[in-house]
Structure formats: structure tokens, C-alpha cells
Amino acid sequence: MKAAPFEYLRASSLDEAIEALAGTPDARVLAGGQSLVPLLNLRQARPPLVVDINRVDELSFLRKENGRLEIGALTRHRVVETSAVVRSEVPLLAEALGFVGHVAIRNRGTVGGSLAHADPAAELPAVMVALDAEFSVRGPAGERVIAARDFFLGPHRTALEPGELLTRISVPTHRGGWAVEELSRRSRDLALVAVFATVTLSGEVCETARIAVAGAGPTPIRATAAEEALVGGALTDDAIALAAELVAAATDPPGDLHAPADYRREMAAVLTRRAIARAEEGA
Numbered sequence: 431m432k433a434a435p436f437e438y439l440r441a442s443s444l445d446e447a448i449e450a451l452a453g454t455p456d457a458r459v460l461a462g463g464q465s466l467v468p469l470l471n472l473r474q475a476r477p478p479l480v481v482d483i484n485r486v487d488e489l490s491f492l493r494k495e496n497g498r499l500e501i502g503a504l505t506r507h508r509v510v511e512t513s514a515v516v517r518s519e520v521p522l523l524a525e526a527l528g529f530v531g532h533v534a535i536r537n538r539g540t541v542g543g544s545l546a547h548a549d550p551a552a553e554l555p556a557v558m559v560a561l562d563a564e565f566s567v568r569g570p571a572g573e574r575v576i577a578a579r580d581f582f583l584g585p586h587r588t589a590l591e592p593g594e595l596l597t598r599i600s601v602p603t604h605r606g607g608w609a610v611e612e613l614s615r616r617s618r619d620l621a622l623v624a625v626f627a628t629v630t631l632s633g634e635v636c637e638t639a640r641i642a643v644a645g646a647g648p649t650p651i652r653a654t655a656a657e658e659a660l661v662g663g664a665l666t667d668d669a670i671a672l673a674a675e676l677v678a679a680a681t682d683p684p685g686d687l688h689a690p691a692d693y694r695r696e697m698a699a700v701l702t703r704r705a706i707a708r709a710e711e712g713a
């Protein structure tokens with residue numbers, strides 16, 4: 431199929447993009463196009479106007495600032511994945527990006543596009559929730575900052591208001607060990623379930639634990655009960671098994687033609703056990 435007709439504007443500045451989005455209800459932003467273009471071609475999206483932000487250079491940057499990684503929304507996945515700064519300061523993000531489609535997808539796809547698309551099975555939303563990232567958004571009413579855990583409202587639904595653009599992603603750096611454990615039908619397909627974890631240790635004792643799950647609910651799930659159960663004790667087999675049960679209990683997985691809900695819940699527990707054990711090793 432071919433896309434339904436739409437107007438096209440190639441914005442050359444952020445202000446121009448915001449003005450165009452504000453002036454046309456239901457207008458859509460085009461970033462890397464890896465999700466939007468298929469949606470247009472399948473006519474699942476029929477926007478009257480597509481605002482192309484690929485020439486808005488001010489949205490493309492990657493730098494470390496005040497102990498955080500600052501990422502422009504238009505920065506390509508592959509740039510982030512292969513950055514030495516990201517690999518040393520936020521290695522969980524670098525590892526997770528390796529699971530997003532194939533290199534050709536990651537060469538075009540953008541960090542902002544993946545987050546705004548808000549696929550519950552996608553890797554980046556869950557990583558951002560695990561790491562307590564913050565998102566800057568700009569619209570006709572100015573700029574505001576939204577915590578990652580408040581940004582995702584449901585499948586493909588976010589806290590972005592009409593006319594607002596995601597502009598910057600601010601991610602705290604992390605220490606210790608980390609792990610991504612993902613289950614998918616074929617290599618680099620969207621996850622059936624994926625678990626993202628970081629752990630820091632003080633001697634044998636778990637000082638911090640962060641766990642988020644993708645593919646197991648309408649939004650990424652931050653498994654706070656499991657984190658709290660781990661912190662302050664040794665990461666024994668029993669402690670990890672309890673955390674895995676708590677993660678499974680926090681999930682609300684869909685059952686569909688790809689996998690039944692019970693299977694996804696069980697796999698969330700299995701992947702959590704593996705992720706925590708691997709993160710502990712790295713810590």
C-alpha cells in the first residue's frame with residue numbers, strides 16, 4: 431500500500447517545527463521514519479501534515495554534562511550505541527541499543543523517535559525508566575521536563591501534548607554491573623519480554639538495584655518491589671529468586687499470537703534471574 435496524501439514540511443529550525451505542529455492538529459513529526467513510514471504506508475497513520483525534523487541540527491547532540499548524558503532527540507541509535515562515552519558512562523544503554531532492530535534500522539532510527547513511539551516492547555523506553563531519565567519537551571507553551579516513568583501512558587501513548595516535540599533526553603550515568611536479557615522469536619525482532627538491570631555492591635551487600643521490564647505490560651514496568659527486596663542483602667540464589675517472583679508479579683503482560691500472557695510472565699522471572707546474576711558478576 432501507499433500512504434494517504436499528506437502535506438510535507440522540512441523544518442529547518444526547532445521553532446519552525448513547533449509552529450507547524452501547533453498550526454495543524456494531528457500533524458506528525460518525521461524523524462528516522464523507521465516506525466512512522468510503515469505506519470503511513472499501511473494507512474494506520476493518516477496525518478494531514480508531516481513535519482520532517484531531519485535538518486533541525488540543534489536536536490542532534492550527545493555529550494556528558496554534570497554527571498549526566500545529554501542526548502538530542504534526533505541523535506541516531508547507532509551514534510549512541512557506538513559512543514565511547516556512552517559505553518563507559520551508561521553501558522546499559524549501549525548494550526540495549528544493540529537489540530533495537532538491525533544496524534540499518536539503527537543508522538536511521540533516533541532516540542527521540544523510539545521514545546515518542548512508545549512501543550511497550552521497545553528497549554529504549556524501559557532503559558530510560560530503569561535509569562530515571564528525564565525528557566525535555568518543547569511546544570507552543572514553552573519547555574517542560576517529564577520524568578521517564580511519567581512519560582509512558584499506554585501502548586503508543588505518551589505525556590506529549592498536541593504540538594509538543596521531544597527535544598532532549600537526560601540520562602544519569604551509572605556504576606556497577608548491568609545486564610540486558612531479551613527473549614524474541616528471531617534475533618533482533620521486537621522483544622517478547624526483556625529485562626534491564628543494574629546493580630552496585632558494597633562488599634557482598636547489594637547497595638542499589640534497578641530493574642525494568644519491556645513487553646510485559648502496556649508501558650515499561652519499573653520493578654520497585656523487587657529492587658527493594660534486593661537492596662541491603664547479599665545476592666544469594668534465594669534473594670534473586672524472590673526478586674524474580676516479585677518482577678513477575680509486577681507484570682501485566684498481553685497475550686497475543688506471539689506468546690500467551692503466562693509465558694511472558696514466567697519468562698520475565700527467568701530473564702530477571704539471569705540479568706541480576708550477570709549484573710552482579712559485572713559489579
Ligand SMILES: Cc1cc2nc3c(=O)[nH]c(=O)nc-3n(C[C@H](O)[C@H](O)[C@H](O)COP(=O)(O)OP(=O)(O)OC[C@H]3O[C@@H](n4cnc5c(N)ncnc54)[C@H](O)[C@@H]3O)c2cc1C
Nearest residue numbers: 459461462463464465466531539540542543544546552596
Ligand atoms: C524491521 C524493523 C525492526 C525493528 N525492531 C525494533 C526493535 O527491536 N526495538 C525497537 O524498539 N524498535 C524496533 N523497530 C522500530 C524502530 O526502530 C523505532 O521505533 C524507530 O527507530 C523510531 O525512531 P525513528 O526516528 O525512526 O522514529 P519515526 O519513525 O520517525 O517516528 C516514530 C514516532 O515518533 C514520533 N516522533 C519522532 N520523533 C519525535 C520527536 N522528537 N518528538 C515527538 N515525536 C516524535 C513520530 O511522529 C512517530 O509517531 C523496528 C523497526 C523496523 C522497521
